[in-house]
Amino acid sequence: MELSWKLGACMLLLPNPPRYAMGRAPLAQVIIQVSFPVLARLQTLEGIAPLQDALIDLFPYMNRNRVQQVSMLVGPTGPAASDSNEIWINEFTNDDGWTLTVTESSASLSVGGSDYPGLQDIEDMFEQVCTALTEAMNVRRCDRVGTRYMNVVRTDRLGWSTWFKPQIIGLADPELTPPEHLVATITETRLRRPPTGNFAWALDKPVEGITRYGVVPAGSVIAGVPPRPLDAPSLVLDIDMFIAAPQKFDPKALAEQFHELHTEIEKIFFWAVTDSGKEEFEVTVRGEEGNE
Numbered sequence: 001m002e003l004s005w006k007l008g009a010c011m012l013l014l015p016n017p018p019r020y021a022m023g024r025a026p027l028a029q030v031i032i033q034v035s036f037p038v039l040a041r042l043q044t045l046e047g048i049a050p051l052q053d054a055l056i057d058l059f060p061y062m063n064r065n066r067v068q069q070v071s072m073l074v075g076p077t078g079p080a081a082s083d084s085n086e087i088w089i090n091e092f093t094n095d096d097g098w099t100l101t102v103t104e105s106s107a108s109l110s111v112g113g114s115d116y117p118g119l120q121d122i123e124d125m126f127e128q129v130c131t132a133l134t135e136a137m138n139v140r141r142c143d144r145v146g147t148r149y150m151n152v153v154r155t156d157r158l159g160w161s162t163w164f165k166p167q168i169i170g171l172a173d174p175e176l177t178p179p180e181h182l183v184a185t186i187t188e189t190r191l192r193r194p195p196t197g198n199f200a201w202a203l204d205k206p207v208e209g210i211t212r213y214g215v216v217p218a219g220s221v222i223a224g225v226p227p228r229p230l231d232a233p234s235l236v237l238d239i240d241m242f243i244a245a246p247q248k249f250d251p252k253a254l255a256e257q258f259h260e261l262h263t264e265i266e267k268i269f270f271w272a273v274t275d276s277g278k279e280e281f282e283v284t285v286r287g288e289e290g291n292e
Helices: 046-054 120-136 166-172 197-202 251-272 275-281
Strands: 020-022 027-035 061-075 079-094 099-101 104-113 144-154 184-194 205-216 235-242 283-285
Touching: 027 046, 027 120, 027 235, 046 079, 046 099, 046 120, 104 120, 120 251, 144 251, 166 184, 166 235, 197 251, 205 251
Parallel strands: none
Antiparallel strands: 020 283, 027 104, 027 144, 061 079, 079 099, 099 104, 144 235, 184 205, 205 235
């Protein structure tokens, strides 16, 4: 398939934000994930032992969980057949709030918002994880690389609807919809842009984005790693950027691609937050481009 690009290398027509830090960020979790062809040895203790040894200084603790995976074939008249199998999920953790989840075909690095150390630190950690995967497990190809930033703000806090632009708040604005009348509202926007910059090798494969935002009730679960239940009605701003195209599993190149995907996320977040929100989240501008 040939794609025709008209607007150049931008997901949205937004400027690069300045360098900034936040004292009270609404960030709930960050996830970076790489997918690769199935490695059967990642399902056994003996097979994953070399990866555990390679990661021991970064992630000294490891747990294994067996989960049921169900796949279903759906035909024109409904479900036609289903199949299930058990897989092992290997979870590596440390005392700084980081989690690395490894299956037979993916690795997900995550950190909670309160433990988020900054862009450079998470980029360095991601590169070290990818290096361990190549050196210990001989991972040769990446089929998909992506990152997700999930932001959560409780809507029982005074003034919450003034912290984000009207395009994000929508009909959830208390001046339009009384809180006791609102059940939930979620908008999903799908985006794509040409594979330029660190993705120029991808040719006809686009860089893609999925942005979900809206208000959800208490008891809702954010599909993070691990999933996180919400104990109060909340505004969620969930931004996911990725590219699904085979490439060599090069740790440095993958880290640079994460940085570029993060830039797209950063543009949307900085645009979405109002001046009142920047004050609430204690945003401090420190330079010309890129956050900390």
